[in-house]
Amino acid sequence: MPFDHVLITGASAGLGAALAVECAGPGVTLHLSARDSARLEATAAVCRAKGARVHPVSLDVRDAAGMAAWVSGAGQLDLVIANAGIGSGTGDAFESDAAARAIFDTNVTGVLNTALPAIAAMAAQGPDADGLRGRIAVIASLAAFVAGPTAPAYCASKSAVQRWAEARDATERKRGIRLHAICPGFIRTAITARNDFPMPGLMEPEVAARLTLAGIAAGRLRVSYPRHLYAMSRLTGALPPGWRNRLLMRFPAKKAEDA
Ligand SMILES: NC(=O)c1ccc[n+]([C@@H]2O[C@H](COP(=O)([O-])OP(=O)(O)OC[C@H]3O[C@@H](n4cnc5c(N)ncnc54)[C@H](OP(=O)(O)O)[C@@H]3O)[C@@H](O)[C@H]2O)c1
Numbered sequence: 001m002p003f004d005h006v007l008i009t010g011a012s013a014g015l016g017a018a019l020a021v022e023c024a025g026p027g028v029t030l031h032l033s034a035r036d037s038a039r040l041e042a043t044a045a046v047c048r049a050k051g052a053r054v055h056p057v058s059l060d061v062r063d064a065a066g067m068a069a070w071v072s073g074a075g076q077l078d079l080v081i082a083n084a085g086i087g088s089g090t091g092d093a094f095e096s097d098a099a100a101r102a103i104f105d106t107n108v109t110g111v112l113n114t115a116l117p118a119i120a121a122m123a124a125q126g127p128d129a130d131g132l133r134g135r136i137a138v139i140a141s142l143a144a145f146v147a148g149p150t151a152p153a154y155c156a157s158k159s160a161v162q163r164w165a166e167a168r169d170a171t172e173r174k175r176g177i178r179l180h181a182i183c184p185g186f187i188r189t190a191i192t193a194r195n196d197f198p199m200p201g202l203m204e205p206e207v208a209a210r211l212t213l214a215g216i217a218a219g220r221l222r223v224s225y226p227r228h229l230y231a232m233s234r235l236t237g238a239l240p241p242g243w244r245n246r247l248l249m250r251f252p253a254k255k256a257e258d259a
Contacts, residue, residue, distance in 0.1 A: 002217055003079040003135075007031040007071065009061050009114050010084030012039035014189030015139065015212075018205035019081055020044075022213055026051035031074045033059040034084065061110030071117035076125060079216065082114035082161075083139040087191045089151040089254025099256060100153040107157035111138055115165075115179075122177045133176040137216050138165040142185050142229055145237040149245045150253035158183075162222075169221055180216050183224035184208050197252040201226040 006023045010016035012034030020032055024047035032047075034040045037058040044054040055074075059066050061084045071080070085107045088099040115136050122134035140162035143155045162181040169179035186192055186199035187208045203226070215223030224230040236244060 003028070003213075005029050005031075005074075005076045006079045006081070007033075007074055007077055007118070008081045008083055009033050009059075009110070010139075011043050011056075012036045013043075014191065015184070015187055015205050015208055016081070016083040017043040017046075018209035019083065019212060021046050021050065022206070022209040023047075023079075024050040024052035024054075028052040029076075030054045031070070031077075032056045033061075033070065035060050061113055062105050064109075064113045067110075067113040068117040071114065072121050074121070077118060077121055077134050079135045079137065080114065080118040080122075081137045081139065081212075082111040082118075084110055084114075085139060085157075085191075087151065087154045087254070088256055089154070090149075091253055091256040093256070095152050096256065103153040103157050107154070108160050111161045111164075119172065119177060123175060127176045131176050132178065135178045135180060135216055136165070137180040137182050137212070137223075138162070139182045139184070139212075140165070142183050142224060142233040144181075144183055145230075145233040146248070147237070147241065147244070149248055150251070154254075166221055178219065180220065181222050182212050182215070183222060183230070184212070185226050185229040194255045196255075201229045 003023060004027060008016055008020050011020045011032035020030055020043050030047055030052050032040060040056045044056040047054045057070055059070055086103060118136050125133055127133050138161045141158040144158040144162035148155045165179040165181040172179055186202040187205055188202055189205055211225045212223060
């Protein structure tokens with residue numbers, strides 16, 4: 001992959017860990033964060049074994065000051081991936097107040113805590129031969145396109161960051177900074193492990209990481225996969241909201257988790 005200096009949040013597990021390993025190689029510097037330092041160190045060890053220089057740091061994306069200090073102190077950054085996120089559903093009941101707030105804090109504010117200092121850092125670093133100063137990828141979801149009644153905060157949080165990244169790209173690209181909204185379908189990670197319903201197109205994190213990085217390298221503003229589920233999400237999202245809620249309430253709900 002053509003990225004030598006990469007920063008990734010939520011790199012201790014799942015998609016974030018797979019992205020780190022996929023980026024790793026000789027000559028590559030990785031700045032990795034998550035809260036669980038032991039699991040993060042395990043990712044770092046795999047990346048070092050592939051020849052990368054790795055700087056892991058235990059950090060919560062909700063810590064705005066800590067994130068700003070980390071991102072701005074990382075030096076050259078070719079690619080920043082705001083990946084850390086949590087998910088929860090209603091189960092057979094309601095979305096709790098605590099879950100709704102925790103999801104927005106991590107999935108929206110945490111993404112801004114990553115992307116805003118990254119934009120500032122990239123604006124201050126020199127452009128490459130193509131005039132590009134850096135790329136920022138926000139991990140949204142196909143859930144961004146459907147206001148799913150069994151995961152209200154999760155869908156809304158993903159919609160917020162997908163729309164923010166796509167819109168902000170229009171002005172940032174004028175000064176050589178690109179943003180990318182990554183919209184995956186189901187990936188086999190801790191977030192989906194508790195789903196006890198069929199997950200069409202379920203993919204391994206390594207496959208999702210490769211699709212994500214290939215889309216970013218190709219310069220695509222929206223990187224969505226798998227195609228058939230993206231089409232289904234757009235169609236479902238386009239239904240009148242009352243119809244959509246009645247339809248989606250027929251499906252099993254994602255379980256509530258300790259958010
Ligand atoms: N799995 C899917 O089907 C799927 C589909 C579409 C999009 N996504 C998105 O992909 C991203 C990665 O999710 P995943 O499926 O790989 O889940 P995961 O295996 O649970 O990984 C989540 C990562 O985020 C980190 N994290 C969570 N809260 C954090 C916080 N407050 N501060 C710092 N790091 C935090 C976790 O590390 P610590 O616990 O160590 O902090 C972990 O490394 C999320 O944004 C998710 O919404 C997932």
